[in-house]
Amino acid sequence: MSQGNMRLKLHIWRQKGASAPGAMKTYEVTANEHMSFLEMLDVLNQELIEKGEEPVAFDHDCREGICGSCNMVINGHPHGPQRGTTACQLHMRTFKDGDEIFVEPWRARAFPIIKDLVVDRTAFDRIIASGGYVSVNSGSAPDANEILIGRDDAEEAFEYAACIGCGACVAACKNASAMLFTAAKFAHLEKLPQGQVESDRRAVEMVMQHDAEGFGACTNQYECEAACPKEISVTSIAMLNRAYRRAALSSKS
Amino acid sequence: MQSLLRFLGSTVGAKFLMALTGVLLALFVVGHLSGNFLLYKGQDAMNDYAEMLQGLGPALWIVRLGLLAVFATHIYYGIRLKRRNAAARPVNYAHEDTIQASFASRSMILTGLVVLAFVAMHLAHFTLGWLDAEAYDLKQTVQRDGQPFERHDVFGMVVAGFHNDVFVILYAFAMVVLGLHLSHGLHSLFQTLGFRHPAYTPWIERIGRGLAWVLAVGFLSIPLAVRFGFIAAAGGGDAG
Numbered sequence A: 001m002s003q004g005n006m007r008l009k010l011h012i013w014r015q016k017g018a019s020a021p022g023a024m025k026t027y028e029v030t031a032n033e034h035m036s037f038l039e040m041l042d043v044l045n046q047e048l049i050e051k052g053e054e055p056v057a058f059d060h061d062c063r064e065g066i067c068g069s070c071n072m073v074i075n076g077h078p079h080g081p082q083r084g085t086t087a088c089q090l091h092m093r094t095f096k097d098g099d100e101i102f103v104e105p106w107r108a109r110a111f112p113i114i115k116d117l118v119v120d121r122t123a124f125d126r127i128i129a130s131g132g133y134v135s136v137n138s139g140s141a142p143d144a145n146e147i148l149i150g151r152d153d154a155e156e157a158f159e160y161a162a163c164i165g166c167g168a169c170v171a172a173c174k175n176a177s178a179m180l181f182t183a184a185k186f187a188h189l190e191k192l193p194q195g196q197v198e199s200d201r202r203a204v205e206m207v208m209q210h211d212a213e214g215f216g217a218c219t220n221q222y223e224c225e226a227a228c229p230k231e232i233s234v235t236s237i238a239m240l241n242r243a244y245r246r247a248a249l250s251s252k253s
Numbered sequence B: 001m002q003s004l005l006r007f008l009g010s011t012v013g014a015k016f017l018m019a020l021t022g023v024l025l026a027l028f029v030v031g032h033l034s035g036n037f038l039l040y041k042g043q044d045a046m047n048d049y050a051e052m053l054q055g056l057g058p059a060l061w062i063v064r065l066g067l068l069a070v071f072a073t074h075i076y077y078g079i080r081l082k083r084r085n086a087a088a089r090p091v092n093y094a095h096e097d098t099i100q101a102s103f104a105s106r107s108m109i110l111t112g113l114v115v116l117a118f119v120a121m122h123l124a125h126f127t128l129g130w131l132d133a134e135a136y137d138l139k140q141t142v143q144r145d146g147q148p149f150e151r152h153d154v155f156g157m158v159v160a161g162f163h164n165d166v167f168v169i170l171y172a173f174a175m176v177v178l179g180l181h182l183s184h185g186l187h188s189l190f191q192t193l194g195f196r197h198p199a200y201t202p203w204i205e206r207i208g209r210g211l212a213w214v215l216a217v218g219f220l221s222i223p224l225a226v227r228f229g230f231i232a233a234a235g236g237g238d239a240g
């Protein structure tokens, strides 16, 4: 076997469509340690196409760790074993010759499977639409630094804003809870003066939408934080818990 | 009112209630253990305390009913949360793995239900006297105003009770399980209530776990101390 090549046994979830039954199927492939995980799947798919078989469907777009679409659970870990890394940025050198690798879609009632590894994450869009925005007048652009924001707050807001909405938090959570996503999208606005105005309504609406989508409840195990490719902190969840309690209990309705 | 109901119906609100009732239950556990430690002081100290509690009359019943309501709420919401969470992932992973979640955090419903079963047994044993009527009926005679006075011998009941190895093992097991439940619960509740801080949280986790095991070992020490003769009926010392 040539330099850096490895022979792998893959167990991949195959499912033709949303309502079709699915099953794990086993494949063998030769990959090179310089490939990314997605490139390894590309090699497998090319072989499948040449054999006249259906290639494995998986989402991908940027392949540089910023779009959040390359979602798959690799050996029980969303985006694979390396911390702070999306599947597209995962190098095959984290595996070795002879390894067996399980590749599965995100598993959550709120993320129905579209095909193979591709799931429908529009539940996230609906959570954002419920309150994950600020209402602003769209007149002429305001002056820069018109509203002063302390550096620490700006930094923290940026850290929460790093969420790429991939859904790894849901996939990792034992309860398929989307609290880390919801809280990150809440917290990056909460930390800024522009976000304060609608804070109460935002907290209530986003939690209600999160629940309505059928995600589970957070039980403070922090699997989400460990799986998050952007390493977003569960401090955001404590912030949302606090804001939601204040807002929901003081609401007039 | 509507907003309160909506709050309690939400995942975040339900967890808030779990944490609140959990704190109250944990405070009861601390109080109960402090009372139990009187067993180490001896028969009179323990029985005085028990008599004082009985003497509270209606106040005792108010506390008992309150505790029951708190316990029932904690259990109801615990089971409801568990069912909701199981429904949120209808299909499990073929290759399931855990990155960092502790064993205790993953078995909260299980350890909770074992504690529930234990509480039922414990009440039947020492509060209602169904399991060991002979021990339950023990009386201590004390002098009151120069007159002999008979009272419930709680100390004797516990000592007699733990001369049965089946009970020693059941109690010891249940206390380890309670320790597990609290080793997650006592720090998890801070996050639920919205308190997280880079400097304090690591300490809250350490102290929470430590306290959980201090409580478990404290309770556990009593059946063991009786079984091995460190706590013995006055003048008797008739261990095992």
Ligand code: HEM
Pocket (backbone or CB within 6 Å): A218, A219, A220, B015, B018, B019, B021, B022, B023, B025, B026, B029, B074, B075, B076, B078, B079, B081, B082, B105, B108, B109, B111, B112, B113, B115, B116, B181, B182, B184, B185, B186, B188, B189, B190, B192, B193
């Ligand atoms: C002496 C009795 C008990 C004490 C002191 C206690 C204490 C606690 C505490 C402090 C929490 C943490 C709440 C949080 O995470 O915010 C908790 C959670 C929990 N308890 Fe209990 N508990 C007791 C009995 C029970 C019983 C009988 C059940 C049975 C159903 C139960 C089931 C649960 C569940 C399911 C959770 C939620 C765990 C999670 O969010 O991961 N507990 N308990």
Ligand code: FES
Pocket (backbone or CB within 6 Å): A059, A060, A061, A062, A063, A064, A065, A066, A067, A068, A069, A070, A086, A087, A088, A089
């Ligand atoms: S493909 Fe965009 S993050 Fe991986």
